[in-house]
Amino acid sequence: MATCAKRICKLKTGLWRLAQDHLPTNRRVFPWRRLSLCWLSRTRRTWPEMTVTQPRFGPGDSKEAAELALDDAEAAEVPAVSPVIRYEYHVLYSCSFQVPVLYFRASFLDGRPLTLEDIWEGVHECYRTRLLQGPWDTITQQEHPILGQPFFVLHPCKTNEFMTPVLKNPQKINRNINYVTSWLSVVGPVVGLNLPLSYAQAASQDM
Amino acid sequence: MTDDKDVLRDVWFGRIPTCFTLCQDEITEREAEPYYNFPEKDLLHCPSKDAIEAHFMSCMKEADALKHKSQVINEMQKKDHKQLWMGLQNDRFDQFWAINRKLMEYPAEESGFRYIPFRIYQTTTERPFIQKLFRPVAADGQLHTLGDLLKEVCPSAIAPEDGGKKNQVMIHGIEPMLETPLQWLSEHLSYPDNFLHISIIPQPTD
Numbered sequence: 001m002a003t004c005a006k007r008i009c010k011l012k013t014g015l016w017r018l019a020q021d022h023l024p025t026n027r028r029v030f031p032w033r034r035l036s037l038c039w040l041s042r043t044r045r046t047w048p049e050m051t052v053t054q055p056r057f058g059p060g061d062s063k064e065a066a067e068l069a070l071d072d073a074e075a076a077e078v079p080a081v082s083p084v085i086r087y088e089y090h091v092l093y094s095c096s097f098q099v100p101v102l103y104f105r106a107s108f109l110d111g112r113p114l115t116l117e118d119i120w121e122g123v124h125e126c127y128r129t130r131l132l133q134g135p136w137d138t139i140t141q142q143e144h145p146i147l148g149q150p151f152f153v154l155h156p157c158k159t160n161e162f163m164t165p166v167l168k169n170p171q172k173i174n175r176n177i178n179y180v181t182s183w184l185s186v187v188g189p190v191v192g193l194n195l196p197l198s199y200a201q202a203a204s205q206d207m
Numbered sequence: 208m209t210d211d212k213d214v215l216r217d218v219w220f221g222r223i224p225t226c227f228t229l230c231q232d233e234i235t236e237r238e239a240e241p242y243y244n245f246p247e248k249d250l251l252h253c254p255s256k257d258a259i260e261a262h263f264m265s266c267m268k269e270a271d272a273l274k275h276k277s278q279v280i281n282e283m284q285k286k287d288h289k290q291l292w293m294g295l296q297n298d299r300f301d302q303f304w305a306i307n308r309k310l311m312e313y314p315a316e317e318s319g320f321r322y323i324p325f326r327i328y329q330t331t332t333e334r335p336f337i338q339k340l341f342r343p344v345a346a347d348g349q350l351h352t353l354g355d356l357l358k359e360v361c362p363s364a365i366a367p368e369d370g371g372k373k374n375q376v377m378i379h380g381i382e383p384m385l386e387t388p389l390q391w392l393s394e395h396l397s398y399p400d401n402f403l404h405i406s407i408i409p410q411p412t413d
Contacts, residue, residue, distance in 0.1 A: 096269045140265060142262070
């Protein structure tokens with residue numbers, strides 16, 4: 001675990017910062033114990049995309065009218081009103097499951113939080129089938145173990161299952177991998193956190 | 208008759224069981240608050256039964272991850288998980304325990320669970336709870352007690368402060384003896400989610 005802590009600190013690529021909870025303690029805390037009290041956090045924003053509003057056609061509209069309406073819409077290029085959403089991601093370590101866990105929350109700029117339904121809606125198409133098999137087993141809301149506030153959580157119970165083959169292969173071909181980077185590249189995209197390739201390149205340059 | 212203040216204090220701290228009735232002139236007609244902004248950022252809003260069921264099941268899974276590396280709960284079928292929830296929801300003790308007893312077993316060659324699922328709640332800190340890995344049995348085979356757990360993960364709870372003001376260590380509203388083996392507490396005094404929820408309460412000042 002001590003080496004894991006060193007690797008996490010090196011994950012300074014981009015906008016991650018290492019947050020640490022300073023609790024009063026009389027005893028010296030060993031480095032791997034401290035791992036359970038700090039977490040990685042990152043925020044990002046989604047901006048509205050420019051889209052063309054499609055006019056709605058009533059049952060009585062003729063074909064010519066429809067074509068005319070479309071032309072007007074193309075000329076106007078009015079952006080659809082879609083709000084900016086602020087995401088905050090935290091990476092914590094679960095001592096119960098002994099794997100990292102992704103906690104996140106999302107809100108509009110005015111501070112209104114997104115609901116669980118909003119989050120499920122926002123999951124990308126390619127993960128939708130898996131999510132619908134068991135939405136409540138995949139993304140739920142829980143209390144952040146350190147901050148105490150409600151966060152959405154990606155369930156950690158399957159993490160070992162998909163990480164084991166990832167860890168086995170590099171040993172065969174003698175390649176170094178960073179556990180957290182690999183894990184995050186799998187789970188992040190499900191909830192809108194896409195990891196650029198530079199993370200992997202930085203990891204393979206380690207040691 | 209003793210001082211009214213003392214009686215009220217005993218009632219407040221639950222030392223005298225009571226039944227209150229309001230007399231007619233104490234009842235006022237008041238309109239309910241029309242708006243209530245639920246503090247979404249601070250509290251978990253449970254919008255449906257499904258949300259509560261999901262939360263309960265994820266606590267169960269976490270408890271079994273600690274006790275049995277998730278082996279027992281993963282071997283169960285979906286209907287067993289459903290039975291746990293329905294038993295709890297409908298207050299059916301036998302229905303619930305028919306399945307829960309499997310989560311309270313451990314292999315014959317072991318002396319207990321792998322780790323004990325517990326959470327300690329205190330009023331003196333911002334942190335929501337303390338949860339750490341803790342084995343029920345020491346290296347020499349001795350069973351760890353509740354006192355051993357507190358000494359290790361929350362020493363301020365049992366260390367006497369200035370003036371000798373001690374804390375109350377409560378589970379289910381009662382104070383178990385600190386010498387109680389933790390394995391026994393986990394098997395018999397856990398909450399339905401299989402966690403021991405331990406509250407550290409300052410001794411009420413009289």
